[in-house]
Amino acid sequence: xxxxxxxxxxxxxxxxxxxxxxxxxxxxxxxxxxxxxxxxxxxxxxxxxxxxxxxxxxxxxxxxxxxxxxxxxxxxxxxxxxxxxxxxxxxxxxxxxxxxxxxxxxxxxxxxxxxxxxxxxxxxxxxxxxxxxxxxxxxxxxxxxxxxxxxxxxxxxxxxxxxxxxxxxxxxxxxxxxxxxxxxxxxxxxxxxxxxxxxxxxxxxxxxxxxxxxxxxxxxxxxxxxxxxxxxxxxxxxxxxxxxxxxxxxxxxxxxxxxxxxxxxxxxxxxxxxxxxxxxxxxxxxxxxxxxxxxxxxxxxxxxxxxxxxxxxxxxxxxxxxxxxxxxxxxxxxxxxx
Numbered sequence: 001x002x003x004x005x006x007x008x009x010x011x012x013x014x015x016x017x018x019x020x021x022x023x024x025x026x027x028x029x030x031x032x033x034x035x036x037x038x039x040x041x042x043x044x045x046x047x048x049x050x051x052x053x054x055x056x057x058x059x060x061x062x063x064x065x066x067x068x069x070x071x072x073x074x075x076x077x078x079x080x081x082x083x084x085x086x087x088x089x090x091x092x093x094x095x096x097x098x099x100x101x102x103x104x105x106x107x108x109x110x111x112x113x114x115x116x117x118x119x120x121x122x123x124x125x126x127x128x129x130x131x132x133x134x135x136x137x138x139x140x141x142x143x144x145x146x147x148x149x150x151x152x153x154x155x156x157x158x159x160x161x162x163x164x165x166x167x168x169x170x171x172x173x174x175x176x177x178x179x180x181x182x183x184x185x186x187x188x189x190x191x192x193x194x195x196x197x198x199x200x201x202x203x204x205x206x207x208x209x210x211x212x213x214x215x216x217x218x219x220x221x222x223x224x225x226x227x228x229x230x231x232x233x234x235x236x237x238x239x240x241x242x243x244x245x246x247x248x249x250x251x252x253x254x255x256x257x258x259x260x261x262x263x264x265x266x267x268x269x270x271x272x273x274x275x276x277x278x279x280x281x282x283x284x285x286x287x288x289x290x291x292x293x294x295x296x297x298x299x300x301x302x303x304x305x306x307x308x309x310x311x312x313x314x315x316x317x318x319x320x321x322x323x324x325x326x327x328x329x330x331x332x333x334x335x336x337x338x
Contacts, residue, residue, distance in 0.1 A: 010091055011323030012084075012106045013140070014120065016069045017162025017185060017290065019049075019083065020317060021091040022324030028317055029094045030087055034162075036079045037065040045079075048086045057205040071163040071182040072109040072137075074119045084127035101130035105323045107137040110166050111180030135326050136175060137319060138168030141288045144322030145312035149173055153283065154276035158265055158301075159319065160291025162186050165261050167268040169276060177271035179264040183257050185291050188213055195253035196232065200243045204232035213254075214293075216247040219300035220258060223247065261291075262304055269305065284308030288318035 010029070011022040021030040032049030039046055040062050047055065047065075055065040068079035088102065104124050108117045117134055124132050138157050139149060147155040150173045159166045162185045168178035189209040196204050204212075208230060216226045226247040234241035269280065284307050287298060292315040302309040312318045 008092070008095070008100050009103045009105070009324075009327055010088075010095075011140075011320055011326065012087070012104055012124070013320035013323055014069065014080075014084070014106055015161055015319070016067070016072055016164070018316070019087050020320035021087060022317075022320040023091065023095045024324065024327075026095050028320060029091045031317075031320075032087065032090075034069050034083060035065055035067050036083050037063055038079070039063055045082050045086075048083060053207075056207060069163065071184075071186075072161065072180075073112065073116050073163075074123060077119060077123060081123045081126045084123055088127055088129070101128055103131040103133075104129040105133045105135055105326050107135050107140040107319055107323050109164055109180050110136045110138050110168055110175060110178045111164075133326075135323060136168075138166045138175060138178060139170055139173070140320075140322035140326060141166070141312075141318045142168075142170050142286070142322065143325050144318035144320065145286045145288050147286060154272065154279035155283070156269070156280055156285040156307075158261075158285055158287050158289075158292070160184055160261065160287070160289040161319075162290060165264060165289075165291065167264045169268060169272050169280070171276060176273065176276065177268050179268045181260060181264045183260050184289075185210075185213070187257050188217070188254055188291070188294075191253050191257055192217075192250060195249070196230065196243065196245070197235070199249070200241075201235045202230075202232040202241050202243055203235055204230060208232065212245060212250060216245065216250055217254065217294050218247050218251045219294055219296040220251060220255060221296035221300045221303070223296060258300075262301070265301070265305060269307075280307055284310060286310060286312050288312040288315045290316055 013020040019034050023029050033053040035052040037047040037052040037055050052065050068076040074080045141159040142149045142155050142157040149170050152172050155170045164182050164184050166180045169176045192209040216228045228245050231242050298309045
């Protein structure tokens with residue numbers, strides 16, 4: 001029994017949109033939106049995760065639902081620590097260890113500064129972790145997608161998250177070339193809100209925008225046109241109004257952000273050593289992260305970069321699985337671990 005307790009290790013994917021916790025024996029133990037609802041008068045935390053996400057844009061004045069992480073970086077330190085405490089408590093309950101402090105592997109975006117990494121490290125420590133190791137996010141995503149990261153072949157991973165997109169080429173356990181841009185699912189939602197506001201003079205909320213993206217959002221490919229009815233507030237009359245959106249207009253609204261993602265992929269491939277470029281043509285590119293689930297994404301990217309593109313087995317969980325499994329790669333991954 002004692003032996004079991006001593007190595008309670010978890011991997012945490014501290015995402016802008018969702019936080020996932022992976023443990024060896026349980027797999028994904030926690031998967032919650034990164035949202036905290038607080039009472040503005042007492043500064044007390046009222047709800048976390050799914051419960052808090054339901055509140056976004058629907059709360060009375062004294063309660064606000066906040067996402068403490070923006071663009072892959074901690075924006076509100078105290079709330080992030082609170083959120084981590086809650087998540088780790090939940091994980092230890094579901095795994096069944098409430099006694100020892102866990103050892104944590106947590107990932108940081110590849111473009112993050114030492115200050116941002118420090119903040120993540122300290123937040124995890126304050127939330128009650130015993131030993132903390134940081135690993136670069138694209139490396140975690142690649143491990144989680146089942147790529148042979150410790151072999152001398154090029155593994156290209158494109159991780160489109162909520163706050164940022166990371167493109168990296170990984171070989172021998174380290175990042176050979178990478179680009180990280182602050183465009184992800186959140187930016188796409190924002191573009192949809194702006195579009196509906198400009199074209200129809202109707203204001204819609206974040207959650208509605210996310211639903212539009214999931215239902216009728218397409219990458220830049222030809223497809224059978226889909227329509228969706230959306231409700232929002234008419235900015236002229238101030239009254240509720242329903243508008244019908246088509247998937248083609250949403251595609252145009254997302255064009256610019258998607259082309260930035262494509263640019264990041266191109267730039268990363270251009271930085272690649274010639275020897276590895278040959279591998280990429282054979283092995284292709286793996287897509288992970290929530291943004292990878294957008295319709296037509298694989299088809300569009302492979303058409304644009306002339307390289308096979310495939311979706312990771314479970315794109316939403318890749319990074320968390322990778323952080324959890326990184327523990328067994330640790331001795332082979334000197335380059336990726338900070």
